Amino acid sequence: ILNVEQSPQSLHVQEGDSTNFTCSFPSSNFYALHWYRWETAKSPEALFVMTLNGDEKKKGRISATLNTKEGYSYLYIKGSQPEDSATYLCAFWANAGGTSYGKLTFGQGTILTVHP
Amino acid sequence: NAGVTQTPKFRVLKTGQSMTLLCAQDMNHEYMYWYRQDPGMGLRLIHYSVGEGTTAKGEVPDGYNVSRLKKQNFLLGLESAAPSQTSVYFCASSYGAGTGDLNTEAFFGQGTRLTVV
Numbered sequence: 001i002l003n004v005e006q007s008p009q010s011l012h013v014q015e016g017d018s019t020n021f022t023c024s025f026p027s028s029n030f031y032a033l034h035w036y037r038w039e040t041a042k043s044p045e046a047l048f049v050m051t052l053n054g055d056e057k058k059k060g061r062i063s064a065t066l067n068t069k070e071g072y073s074y075l076y077i078k079g080s081q082p083e084d085s086a087t088y089l090c091a092f093w094a095n096a097g098g099t100s101y102g103k104l105t106f107g108q109g110t111i112l113t114v115h116p
Numbered sequence: 117n118a119g120v121t122q123t124p125k126f127r128v129l130k131t132g133q134s135m136t137l138l139c140a141q142d143m144n145h146e147y148m149y150w151y152r153q154d155p156g157m158g159l160r161l162i163h164y165s166v167g168e169g170t171t172a173k174g175e176v177p178d179g180y181n182v183s184r185l186k187k188q189n190f191l192l193g194l195e196s197a198a199p200s201q202t203s204v205y206f207c208a209s210s211y212g213a214g215t216g217d218l219n220t221e222a223f224f225g226q227g228t229r230l231t232v233v
Contacts, residue, residue: 009156032220043206044159046221089158093220102147102166102212103174104222108158 004092006107013080014115020076021110023090027071031095035064035075038087038109047075047088080114087111118142122207122225129197129232137192137228139207146212148190149222150174150182152203159206165190166212197232204229 005024013019025033032051036044048057053068061078077084087109094103123138139148146167151159151174161174163182171182179201181193190209194201208222 006158034221036222043224043226044222045224049221091222103161103164103172104147104149104208104210105161105175106151106159108156 004090004105004107006088006090006110008110009108010111010113012113012115015080015082017080017114018076018078019080019112020074021088021112023073023075023107025071025073025090025092025107026094027069029094030068030071030092032093033066033068033073034091034093034104035073036089036091036106038089040086044089077112080112082114082116085112085114120207120209120223120225122205122228124228125226126229127231129194129230131197131199131232133197134193134195135197135230136194137205137207137230139190139192139209139225141188141190141209141223143209143223144187145209145223146187147210147222148184149208149210150180150190150192151206151208152176153206153227154203162192162205197230199232202230202232 007022035047038044048064050066055066057064064075066073089109091104091106120141149164150162160176162180165171165184168187183191205228207225210222
């Protein structure tokens with residue numbers, strides 16, 4: 001079983017606050033780390049796909065970093081807005097070198113609530 | 117372009133009944149996945165497929181079977197439904213590894229809410 005852990009489980013912030021979450025994953029057989037945004041009553045949608053150690057990706061106020069050697073990724077949201085309220089999921093994609101080839105394993109998610 | 121379509125959207129089963137959930141994608145994706153979503157547990161992988169005719173077990177495969185006879189379809193079967201299988205089921209698909217990191221994001225269906233009574 002591939003352990004993909006996210007913290008915290010939930011987070012309440014005020015509008016305008018900046019926040020960040022953590023995703024930890026196995027440092028072996030790494031192929032890619034994905035971040036998804038999941039709004040209530042919708043399906044998850046991809047934010048970032050990261051493959052290289054040291055990768056930094058940005059989309060508007062949201063950015064992510066990747067450390068494959070130590071097995072963690074951070075997602076940052078700058079100046080949170082109520083519309084950022086959602087569950088944020090990370091997912092680990094194992095490479096062809098192991099028995100988990102092609103397996104996309106999700107963490108349990110961080111539920112973000114941004115209060116006006 | 118429909119993306120990923122799941123059928124049905126809702127279903128109520130009696131314990132012991134069987135059913136098949138259909139996932140269809142029109143993006144020519146190699147990889148397909150079935151997940152279940154339960155409160156506080158994120159998405160747990162049931163089975164997945166890295167190509168037509170191939171399937172593999174995920175984290176919670178017991179009580180489920182799958183088939184990928186055609187590239188565009190991934191079927192999830194429950195042979196004898198149990199109340200513990202009450203959940204929301206999501207199908208996803210993606211391009212395979214080696215097609216470039218920008219292409220490997222997973223696209224999800226709208227989910228199937230299954231209740232077993």
